[in-house]
Amino acid sequence: MKAFQIQKQLRFLSIFLLLVVLVTGINKVNAQAIFLKNNYDTNYIYSYTEEFTSRVFSSLSFAGISFTDQNLDKDLSYAIHSKLSFGVGFNYSVFGINLGFSPLGNSVADSKYGKTKSFDFRMNFYGRKIIFDLYFMTHTGFYLSNPGSILDGWTDTGAYPLRPDIQLFSTGVVAQYIFNNKRFSMRATYMQNEWQRKSAGSFLVGGDFFYSHFQGDSSFIPSQVNPPEFLGGYKFDNSLSINLGINGGYSHTFVIKQHLFFAIGVSAGPQLSYSVIQEYDIDISKKTGVTFGINAGLRTGFGYNSRRVYVGAFFITQNLYHQLSVSNASSLFSTGIIKLNFAYRFTLKKPIKFLNPNYWKFLQQKEDEPE
Numbered sequence: 083m084k085a086f087q088i089q090k091q092l093r094f095l096s097i098f099l100l101l102v103v104l105v106t107g108i109n110k111v112n113a114q115a116i117f118l119k120n121n122y123d124t125n126y127i128y129s130y131t132e133e134f135t136s137r138v139f140s141s142l143s144f145a146g147i148s149f150t151d152q153n154l155d156k157d158l159s160y161a162i163h164s165k166l167s168f169g170v171g172f173n174y175s176v177f178g179i180n181l182g183f184s185p186l187g188n189s190v191a192d193s194k195y196g197k198t199k200s201f202d203f204r205m206n207f208y209g210r211k212i213i214f215d216l217y218f219m220t221h222t223g224f225y226l227s228n229p230g231s232i233l234d235g236w237t238d239t240g241a242y243p244l245r246p247d248i249q250l251f252s253t254g255v256v257a258q259y260i261f262n263n264k265r266f267s268m269r270a271t272y273m274q275n276e277w278q279r280k281s282a283g284s285f286l287v288g289g290d291f292f293y294s295h296f297q298g299d300s301s302f303i304p305s306q307v308n309p310p311e312f313l314g315g316y317k318f319d320n321s322l323s324i325n326l327g328i329n330g331g332y333s334h335t336f337v338i339k340q341h342l343f344f345a346i347g348v349s350a351g352p353q354l355s356y357s358v359i360q361e362y363d364i365d366i367s368k369k370t371g372v373t374f375g376i377n378a379g380l381r382t383g384f385g386y387n388s389r390r391v392y393v394g395a396f397f398i399t400q401n402l403y404h405q406l407s408v409s410n411a412s413s414l415f416s417t418g419i420i421k422l423n424f425a426y427r428f429t430l431k432k433p434i435k436f437l438n439p440n441y442w443k444f445l446q447q448k449e450d451e452p453e
Contacts, residue, residue: 122210126265128277128389130427132438135173135275137392137425141182142166143202145221145250145417147296147321149303151313152410158232158303158312160224160248163195173275173425175438178206196244198223204419208273211263215256215398219417224248226304234308247299252417254400256329256379258288258349271335271345271383274392274425278343283334286349290377292325292402294415301361313411320360320368321413325402327353327377341386345396350378355404375404385423392425 122129146161169182199222207214225242226232233243260266262284270278296302301317331349353375360368378401385394399418406413 121264122267123264126278126280126282127267127270128279129267129269130275130277131173131175131269132430132433133174133275134428134430134434135273135392135425136428137171137173137180137274137423138169139171139180139182139421139423140166140168141180141419141421143200143417143419145219145252145415146227147250147294147416148414149313149321149406150412150414152412154309154312156232156309156312157228157414158307159227160245160302161227162200162221162224162250163191163198165198173269173273174434177437178208178273178275180204194241196223196225196242196246206273208269211260213258213260213268216254217417218253219250220252221250222246222248224250232307232312233304234306236306243304245298248296248302249298250294250296252292252294252415254290254292254402256288256290256349256400258286258329258331261285261287266333266335268333270387271343271385271394272381272396272398274387274394274423275427277387277389278335278337279340281335281337283332285330285332286347287328287330288349289328290326290351290353292323292353292377292415294321294323294402296321313408316359316361316369316408318359318361320358321406322358323402323404323413323415324356325353325375325377325404327351327375329377329379331379333381341388343387343394344384345382347381348379350376353377353402353404357404357407359407369407371407373405373407375402377402390427392423392427395420395422397421 142164144164146159148157148159150157165184167182167184169180171178171180201220203218205216223246225244227242229236229243260268262282266282266284267276267278270276298319301319303312303317329349329351331347333347335343335345337343355373355375357373358368358370381398383394383396397420399416402415404413
């Protein structure tokens with residue numbers, strides 16, 4: 083079977099696995115406890131999930147990958163040309179959707195960083211006790227972000243080495259359980275449909291799944307790389323990884339006079355990784371292996387929150403580190419988003435039933451089921 087056919091099947095497999103994680107995660111635990119029983123301490127939280135939260139926003143998404151030779155303590159880093167986007171969105175119940183667009187490109191910035199064609203879809207599915215962060219992304223067009231430390235004789239001319247041929251496809255999901263769910267709200271900062279009125283925090287625990295495929299028309303390792311024995315001289319134009327792991331962490335929101343807030347949360351955990359790298363010379367066999375890695379995430383935000391109005395910004399990032407199937411080599415994939423939001427909440431005359439799990443029949447408790 084041809085390599086591109088295998089890669090295509092793996093992409094569909096990863097999407098299928100994500101859906102399985104979401105569906106089984108909802109059905110295997112007590113769905114009513116997650117969605118229908120929305121118990122919380124009103125001294126700490128006001129919830130407006132039954133209201134319609136609208137927003138306008140500006141955001142900046144980023145993604146990058148680096149390959150490190152641990153013996154030489156050298157790394158080769160590629161990044162996309164990130165552009166500021168503007169858009170609108172809404173939250174209702176546990177769902178949130180945002181639609182954004184980027185203005186016309188800047189020719190000066192394009193000549194320095196190159197052009198990146200991107201599709202970046204992110205969905206946050208936040209219940210009272212269980213949260214999911216899900217993303218799908220494709221990026222075509224990267225630039226070498228650290229040429230001065232890795233290329234022989236590099237002279238800064240105001241433009242980075244460009245690789246318009248490099249493509250990235252990545253998808254992932256992070257699921258976590260919030261222990262202090264009656265007094266601590268993740269929705270308040272990151273979905274804007276609740277109001278955290280007093281300082282509170284919670285430990286988090288969960289699992290995650292990631293799939294990434296990075297490919298180019300020629301080797302990722304430039305011919306003028308310094309030193310030439312970087313990554314053992316192995317030149318490859320395909321890198322694929324499938325990662326499954328667990329995570330744990332802590333998140334806290336500090337509140338000043340009920341309205342001003344600063345939120346920060348970190349989580350990390352071990353990963354089991356299946357790694358494949360393929361040398362650009364198709365006559366050379368690919369290198370595969372099962373290795374170990376670490377996933378680390380950071381969420382932070384600040385702003386003003388009240389009964390109707392939210393004004394604030396937040397930053398979310400995921401960093402996935404794992405060993406490659408080449409001796410003493412590793413990769414680090416990073417993705418994240420910075421977003422500035424202005425949100426306003428409306429009281430609806432009638433509920434939007436198909437968006438509210440309180441009205442989903444398959445979640446309703448049967449009469450003969452015990453409480």
